[in-house]
Amino acid sequence: MxxxxxxxxxxxxxxxxxxxxxxxxxxxxxxxxxxxxxxxxxxxxxxxxxxxxxxxxxxxxxxxxxGRTPDISSGARDVMINDDLSHIIETVPLSKRDAIKNIVKSVLPYIK
CATH class of the missing domain: 1.10.260.40 (lambda repressor-like DNA-binding domains)
Incomplete structure (x- = not known):
């Protein structure tokens, strides 16, 4: 690097x-x-x-x-989004993950 x-x-x-x-x-x-x-x-x-x-x-x-950008084909986009979400959750301290879980649960019914 x-x-x-x-x-x-x-x-x-x-x-x-x-x-x-x-x-x-x-x-x-x-x-x-x-x-x-x-x-x-x-x-x-x-x-x-x-x-x-x-x-x-x-x-x-x-x-x-x-300086590389990922190749985002149709299938790769879903994997990338999934990886981003997993990464975000992994960076949150364990003590705050329950709060995130509750927020996501409350928002999911509104996402279509």
Whole structure:
């Protein structure tokens, strides 16, 4: 992984979404100064931070790290969505998973 290139990709997506470093920081749960350091290749990020940034930017960790976009064929899209949901749930602390389960249960009848 080239941290300079990863930082450039984060900055490029952030700017294309018209987000400031402060807005991205808020969405990802990190400081604006840390966003600056990541974008300029001065700091590396943990797996958790990488995931939070990717989710905040609506992109994949693969794109941030390697510049690759996933090939999304009709069948692959469902797998990708499933993987994203599983990943999101896995990153939630165990103590809060019951709350998520209850929220999902209450919303499911309204999703068609």
């Amino acid at each position: 080239d941290i300079f290139e990863a930082g450039k990709r984060i900055k490029k997506i952030r700017k294309s979404l018209k987000l400031t470093q402060e807005q991205l920081a808020e969405k990802a749960g990190i400081s604006a100064h840390f966003v600056y350091e990541i974008e300029h290749g001065q700091k590396t990020m943990s797996l958790y931070t990488l995931t939070d940034i990717a989710l905040a930017l609506g992109t994949s960790t693969d794109y941030i790290l390697f």
